[in-house]
Amino acid sequence: MMEVCGGQTHSIIRHGIDQLLPETIELVHGPGCPVCVTPLETIDRALEIASRPDVVFCSFGDMLRVPGTDRDLFRVRGAGGDVRVVYSPLDALEIARHNPDREVVFFGVGFETTAPANAMTVHEARRRGVRNFSMLVSHVRVPPAIEAVMRAPHCRIQAFLAAGHVCSVMGTAEYPGLADRFEVPIVVTGFEPLDILEGVRRTVRQLERGEHRVENAYPRAVRTSGNPAARRMLEEVFEVTDRAWRGIGVIPDSGWRLSEAFREYDAEHRFAVTGITTRESDECRSGEVLQGLIKPNECAAFGTRCTPRNPLGATMVSSEGACAAYHLYRRLGGPVPGSAPAKEASPVG
Numbered sequence: 276m277m278e279v280c281g282g283q284t285h286s287i288i289r290h291g292i293d294q295l296l297p298e299t300i301e302l303v304h305g306p307g308c309p310v311c312v313t314p315l316e317t318i319d320r321a322l323e324i325a326s327r328p329d330v331v332f333c334s335f336g337d338m339l340r341v342p343g344t345d346r347d348l349f350r351v352r353g354a355g356g357d358v359r360v361v362y363s364p365l366d367a368l369e370i371a372r373h374n375p376d377r378e379v380v381f382f383g384v385g386f387e388t389t390a391p392a393n394a395m396t397v398h399e400a401r402r403r404g405v406r407n408f409s410m411l412v413s414h415v416r417v418p419p420a421i422e423a424v425m426r427a428p429h430c431r432i433q434a435f436l437a438a439g440h441v442c443s444v445m446g447t448a449e450y451p452g453l454a455d456r457f458e459v460p461i462v463v464t465g466f467e468p469l470d471i472l473e474g475v476r477r478t479v480r481q482l483e484r485g486e487h488r489v490e491n492a493y494p495r496a497v498r499t500s501g502n503p504a505a506r507r508m509l510e511e512v513f514e515v516t517d518r519a520w521r522g523i524g525v526i527p528d529s530g531w532r533l534s535e536a537f538r539e540y541d542a543e544h545r546f547a548v549t550g551i552t553t554r555e556s557d558e559c560r561s562g563e564v565l566q567g568l569i570k571p572n573e574c575a576a577f578g579t580r581c582t583p584r585n586p587l588g589a590t591m592v593s594s595e596g597a598c599a600a601y602h603l604y605r606r607l608g609g610p611v612p613g614s615a616p617a618k619e620a621s622p623v624g
């Protein structure tokens with residue numbers, strides 16, 4: 276069964292839940308790490324925009340070490356770029372208000388969880404008349420990713436633990452169609468060890484009974500209708516679009532972009548960036564990791580040429596990346612020469 280969310284992956288590896296389960300149950304790590312799936316072209320675009328002298332580029336901290344084709348945001352900052360870590364998109368809006376002579380860009384990445392706050396910030400920028408603010412949007416949606424996983428040629432997934440926080444925003448209405456079409460149980464699951472074990476228990480019970488339903492094993496946070504106010508904000512500010520996922524490729528209808536009515540706040544339109552030529556690491560197998568085709572420690576570079584300090588791929592950087600989880604909790608898959616001590620392995624430094 277696939278746990279969709281990288282937060283769940285970290286919880287599973289941290290608490291050794293996969294090792295406690297019988298061998299007949301395998302937990303396969305899914306693509307639910309927003310930092311990991313942000314396409315290389317978008318990273319390179321962010322790097323180019325952040326390098327401009329008139330720009331203040333704001334981002335959550337995780338994105339700063341994600342490797343682009345030849346550098347990352349830390350290097351842009353080291354070379355003099357004004358790259359700032361913020362804890363909320365509203366912080367970026369405040370920076371824009373206090374620096375009317377600069378262009379302030381927020382890097383809006385993430386799943387359905389971060390999208391409402393980003394949508395609300397763009398809405399707020401318009402309401403307050405802040406014209407020097409824009410957002411580089413790379414939002415992704417979980418249900419089309421589940422469909423892509425199920426349609427992949429070598430798919431061996433029989434059930435999903437759906438991401439509880441995503442469903443707390445979006446509700447569960449998008450999932451029964453998927454469960455029916457692919458005949459897989461989908462159990463909405465939380466993040467604490469007992470939440471995950473309860474998700475696994477319910478999933479196994481369905482599989483043993485030959486059922487394929489959507490179940491909510493996280494009722495303390497998730498209602499069928501989700502969060503109506505957040506969903507309204509999403510519908511007002513964003514529109515669904517095809518989106519490329521790093522290491523996976525384009526998944527139809529799997530993303531959001533700013534709608535026509537808010538296009539003037541779209542950094543992609545505000546800054547003409549041309550001539551991007553992307554080049555991924557030849558060694559990195561993060562696409563296979565994100566699709567659950569291999570475990571991180573099956574990659575030859577894991578823990579040697581690729582570590583959290585010197586990542587070759589985004590899955591080794593993010594606090595939700597599967598490679599980072601395996602490195603942090605020492606799932607080395609055998610002796611790994613030259614690997615760093617555990618305390619140095621934190622993916623967030």
Ligand code: SF4
Pocket residue numbers: 558559560561562564571574575576577578581582586587588589590591598
């Ligand atoms: S260990 Fe590093 S090189 Fe290998 S798949 Fe993960 S991020 Fe890529």
